[in-house]
Amino acid sequence: MRIVQLITHMNEIGGAQIHVRDISNRLVHDGHLVTVISGGDEKIADELLIGAITYMHSKYLIRNVNLIKDFNSILDIRKKLKILKPDIVAIHSSKAGVIGRIVCWSLRIPFVFTAHGWAFTEGVGKKKKFFYRNVEKVIGKLSKKVITVCDQDRNLALRYRVLPSEKIETIHNGVLDKQNTVLMKENREIVKISMIARFEKPKQQLELLKALLFVKELNWHMTFVGDGSFKKICTKFVQENYLGHKVTFLGSSSIVSDILSDSDLFVLTSAWEGLPLSVLEAMVHGLPIIASNVGGVKEAVIDSENGFLIRNNLSELLSILVEDELLRKRMGEKSREIYEASFTFEKMYTKTISAYQNLILSGENV
Incomplete structure (x- = not known):
């Protein structure tokens, strides 16, 4: 053809x-x-x-x-x-x-x-x-x-x-199955959280940063991948709230698969979506997901099975998954299972x- x-x-x-x-x-x-x-x-x-x-x-x-x-x-x-x-x-x-x-x-x-x-x-x-x-x-x-x-x-x-x-x-x-060799994540003191999205209006990274501020005493590190017009506002918020040691802005990256492979938790805070590939890519790597209940997200993220859908309780959900390693593992395994069944x-x-x-x-x- x-x-x-x-x-x-x-x-x-x-x-x-x-x-x-x-x-x-x-x-x-x-x-x-x-x-x-x-x-x-x-x-x-x-x-x-x-x-x-x-x-x-x-x-x-x-x-x-x-x-x-x-x-x-x-x-x-x-x-x-x-x-x-x-x-x-x-x-x-x-x-x-x-x-x-x-x-x-x-x-x-x-x-x-x-x-x-x-x-x-x-x-x-x-x-x-x-x-x-x-x-x-x-x-x-x-x-x-x-x-x-x-x-x-x-x-x-x-x-x-x-x-x-x-x-x-x-x-x-x-999405393509780009699962890398699984890194040793058990018993890590710091839970690695990632979000992969451009810094534009629908994605709402600032909302995630505000939620993380409420759980700043917990052991986590946040990595943002992407660029865009709202990135400057987010970096300013991090500086003003002394979160620089807990938040990394990578910009656009060609090693997304490596970042996901080394993550423990994936978050997406969009105001609207279709069916975001970033969520599916995180599921490839067996990650639990916290995501906004918009568009087709709920068709991939089954609430309380392979992650949580946000209902004005983002800080609470972050706290639950940051502190519960066994729950992260169980939900991550379910993410991989759902991916293989429906989203290859x-x-x-x-x-x-x-x-x-x-x-x-x-x-x-x-």
């Missing part, structure tokens, strides 16, 4: 970008021709580059609404697809989801949009939610198939009548390639 992966940007690392990287890499390995078209900054993040993949940049494709650039991006991507003549276009992220579906529909190219969390999900502001919900209702009429990465997103689309049920297929996110990359890839093939066949029968 000739496959184009279209995404708003590949210059920063996020769940959608990792999904595109890993699935494209596997498609190439299986003999398919893959081209990735992205907007944003022209430079592709080093961690996202795959040698056997062709990358094309659309300079007009940007995150924010800009009618002139949006119109030009339609023309630009349309021109690129007419040259590439793909069998199918797989579209990712909200902005590319709108532009890409219009272009593919106009060219009669089979396409599928993967919603890595809706732009109108719970936690988003009312005005934005109303706007994006109505945009998706209109653009959804062009789609034969939309993939949601969790049941929560499927149910959200049905609740707001964005799409009919026959157009939605849930394919749960899956192989399961996701098999269902995704099947969706591609079915759409190509249905396009041939039009």
